Amino acid sequence: MRNIWIIFRKELHSYFVSPIAYLLLTMFALIFGFFFWNALGMFIYYGMESQMRGQMFPPNLNEQVIRPLLSNASVIGLFFIPMITMRLFAEEKRSGTIELLATSPVRDVEVIVGKWLAALALYAGMLFFTALNFAFLFRYGNPDWKPLAIGYLGLLLQAGGLLAIGTFISTLTKNQIIAGAATFGVCLLLWVLEWVGGYETAGWARVLSYMSVVTHFESFAKGVLDSKDAIFYVTVIFLGLFFTTRSMESLRWRS
């Protein structure tokens, strides 16, 4: 536990002494801010229109603003995750500092979990800025907070899975760019796999569509905590981290 904490602190420090953390936080906040501004504009526009038509149903913040925005955040996240994980191991391998970690009295799994948690913490920091946007909704409207909380839990779980995959890919190369590009490719693929389900109902299509990380986010975005989706993400996290430990081990046999 102590070793995980040491690695976690060091890794978070590395993020924040280089421009990378600030860049990611700013870009994510800006892009999400733009989405939020748009979603709110649409909401107000349709709200006024329905009033003029004299419709009875009051507009719902949770349904019409929060839910699509959470889905947007999950997709924006796909683009940022490779940039968070690409340096985790690739940089250590390139500079040779991996020898320090591998010859210190810490277990590989402690190093891996520490690094993964630091990546997750940075992502959580990015989500914090999106939460500031939602805070305005609570100031001027009256949305339900529970679906929002479940939505954030879903975002964290989804990112956890993708970050674990990114961590694994980062152990495969010395080159950050390669690690980043490969992780980006995998993230993108895990997003678009969902599309197959739109026109094909055969078994293979259902499997592909099931493997998409986006499919499993829908329940969270609705504010429903569905255990089968949560288990899917937890499984991805475990598999990603497990493959990372295997990869670290094979590194020792090959190097």
Added chain:
Amino acid sequence: MITVKSLTKRYARTTAIDNISFEVQKGQIVGFLGPNGAGKTTTMRVLTCFIPPTAGTATVAGFDVLEHPLEVKKHIGYLPETPPLYPEMDTAHYLTFVGKLKGLSGDDLRRRVDYVCERCAIVDVKNKLLGKLSKGYRQRVGLAQAIIHNPDVLILDEPTAGLDPKQINETRDLIKSLAGDHTIILSTHILPEVEQTCEQVIIINKGKVVATDSVHNLQNRARGGESVLLEVAGRNGTLDSNSVQRKLEQVPGAGRVLMKESGGNRMIFEVESQKDRSIRGDVARAVVEAGWDLNELRPAAVSLEEVFLQLTATEKPTAVEEVLAKGAE
């Protein structure tokens, strides 16, 4: 302190170390000597549990590297060939991080960080970013990192590579001053370094240990009993090797006589003297009096360098050298 028994490490196509065995006693400084690619780094990586051996066993401080890697790592301080520094950290922060990794905490940690900074003369760069340090300082921070947890065994991979002569001397003195408290293995391909810093030498070549001895003994082996190389040429007609051999054996004080090379009427002999006798003058006179030419006469194997070359040289003369030799005839 360190016991290595028939250790082998094979990669996909190459065998990096092949069935090597040696032992290192507590408190010794051992030089691991060999040309580039001899298997020095591989051996050190096995000892530090960075890579597992293919066969054989290695124990450090009584713990097997395969069975108790965490215990071994606690007892080892390791400086890889390139110091493992994070460029974005400052020296003090980095040493604190490594100290924590090695299991130190609290006051103990702070004391050790101050101590190693003092010891390795890096106090003045304590708050500088590691990425901005010069090569000499980087090496010393690397060394500080290796001794932070006061390990029983220090493993240093080419600790003086890439330093300027002044820094090399400082680093050697530092390493020497660390002996006694620590058992040290350092690898190098520079001979004087071994002569100056080490007590014991392990010479390794192409993955095999070719000699293990104290520096003193190796030097004696090289110097004890003068041995001379001489090139003899016939004045007219061919030279009869047997008669030269007999003549040389009759020189007072001469021991073994070996013919090293012969080509036409030129021959190279090596003559060993009996203990503590100088024979060069007598050999020269004997050759000249017999009516032959003495083209060259020089002492053979006088330095550790010669021993090293004898032990590690396996290359045949190259084609160019053979052509040159023929041309000379």
